[in-house]
Amino acid sequence: PKIWKIALLPGDGVGPEVIAATKSVLQVIGDFYDHDFQFSEHLIGGAGIDAVENPLPQETIDACLASNGVLLGAVGGPKWDGQKLRPEQGLLGLRKAMGLYANLRPLQVSPVMAHRSPLKKEIVEGVDLIVFRELTGGVYFGDKGRNDDGSAYDVCSYSIEEIERVSRAAFKIAIQRRGKVTSVDKANVMETSRLWREVVTRIHAEEFPQVELKHALVDSMAMHLIQRPRDYDVILTENMFGDILSDEISVLGGSIGLLPSASLGSGGPGLFEPIHGSAPDIAGQDLANPVGTILSAAMLLRHGLGLEDEAASIEAAVAAVLAAGATTADLGGELGTRAAGEAIIDAIRAIHWAAAHRVQ
Ligand code: NAD
Ligand code: IPM
Numbered sequence: 001p002k003i004w005k006i007a008l009l010p011g012d013g014v015g016p017e018v019i020a021a022t023k024s025v026l027q028v029i030g031d032f033y034d035h036d037f038q039f040s041e042h043l044i045g046g047a048g049i050d051a052v053e054n055p056l057p058q059e060t061i062d063a064c065l066a067s068n069g070v071l072l073g074a075v076g077g078p079k080w081d082g083q084k085l086r087p088e089q090g091l092l093g094l095r096k097a098m099g100l101y102a103n104l105r106p107l108q109v110s111p112v113m114a115h116r117s118p119l120k121k122e123i124v125e126g127v128d129l130i131v132f133r134e135l136t137g138g139v140y141f142g143d144k145g146r147n148d149d150g151s152a153y154d155v156c157s158y159s160i161e162e163i164e165r166v167s168r169a170a171f172k173i174a175i176q177r178r179g180k181v182t183s184v185d186k187a188n189v190m191e192t193s194r195l196w197r198e199v200v201t202r203i204h205a206e207e208f209p210q211v212e213l214k215h216a217l218v219d220s221m222a223m224h225l226i227q228r229p230r231d232y233d234v235i236l237t238e239n240m241f242g243d244i245l246s247d248e249i250s251v252l253g254g255s256i257g258l259l260p261s262a263s264l265g266s267g268g269p270g271l272f273e274p275i276h277g278s279a280p281d282i283a284g285q286d287l288a289n290p291v292g293t294i295l296s297a298a299m300l301l302r303h304g305l306g307l308e309d310e311a312a313s314i315e316a317a318v319a320a321v322l323a324a325g326a327t328t329a330d331l332g333g334e335l336g337t338r339a340a341g342e343a344i345i346d347a348i349r350a351i352h353w354a355a356a357h358r359v360q
């Protein structure tokens with residue numbers, strides 16, 4: 001069997017619970033397809049602060065860079081609020097250390113999931129979009145601090161190169177999809193947004209004229225995403241707007257617990273994580289939906305390891321389980337985190353059994 005090194009970063013809150021469920025799914029996939037997935041676990045976030053007073057130990061960075069792919073649960077929680085060391089610094093530092101400038105957050109709303117959304121079924125059914133979020137620039141990584149007069153500041157800056165590389169990556173993905181990019185900014189107010197618009201427009205004209213490009217302002221975009229989400233294909237945007245819009249679109253699919261993400265750079269291993277946080281309100285109670293993390297593992301197999309069949313098999317199993325209504329409480333079901341993971345494993349076995357026996 002082929003050996004793959006997968007670094008697991010459970011982190012905080014529901015992180016360890018969703019990672020445990022996902023690890024079991026990957027082990028079953030490894031058995032079926034004869035891959036030797038070698039898992040290692042490392043500290044990040046609050047767990048790192050508690051154990052070694054560091055939200056991002058060097059050992060974790062080294063192990064992630066030496067892996068074939070990283071799977072992360074979540075970081076943060078009220079326990080560490082107001083302290084000098086913040087769990088979130090660990091995640092931001094890791095994204096930067098691994099050079100992960102492109103964050104892909106896909107959402108597809110199946111007919112079965114459409115009735116779970118608080119929005120009308122006819123608005124959300126068939127939504128198929130991807131938020132393409134710049135991940136290592138902008139206000140997240142600019143200078144921040146306090147002045148002597150008590151005021152505070154966060155600087156937002158973007159270089160031309162930072163905008164160019166993420167735009168290229170988004171246009172490339174659009175070509176494999178429906179060929180539409182909506183670039184979202186606040187060019188009526190922010191200088192970084194005016195540069196963003198200029199650079200995206202130029203990369204489009206010079207390198208990807210076959211793609212349809214539209215620009216939108218983030219405020220009205222937030223509204224249109226709720227009014228007519230089916231109009232969108234690839235939504236390209238800067239770090240902070242992408243963070244906010246991706247939680248917004250999670251409502252279209254019925255729960256934030258469903259959405260996966262892939263963070264990719266140029267060449268090295270990627271980082272895969274659900275878009276949700278540590279969900280302190282439900283942590284430690286076997287209540288969290290593991291689907292976002294399990295679908296992130298599918299993205300790790302596809303984008304990180306090039307294992308398309310294995311990824312598709314996980315996605316088919318998740319779709320089957322959701323269609324059968326076997327869900328956690330966030331989607332109105334009765335399964336716990338572990339049982340939801342096991343339901344997906346059962347579905348993987350059933351799909352393989354059917355394929356082996358050519359049963360439809
Ligand atoms: P959150 O995403 O943790 O939770 C928002 C709401 O969604 C909560 O009601 C929660 O119970 C629910 N939810 C989230 N994940 C769920 C799941 N898998 N199944 C069912 N319900 C789920 O956002 P928050 O409460 O604003 O943030 C809590 C902490 O998480 C903060 O410390 C924040 O910094 C951190 N955070 C971390 C990440 C990350 O690690 N990538 C992402 C977002 C927030
Ligand atoms: C996310 C989270 C992170 C972000 C936090 C925890 C730093 O909200 O991954 O969406 O803002 O990027």
Ligand code: MN
Nearest residue numbers: 243244247275
């Ligand atoms: Mn977020």
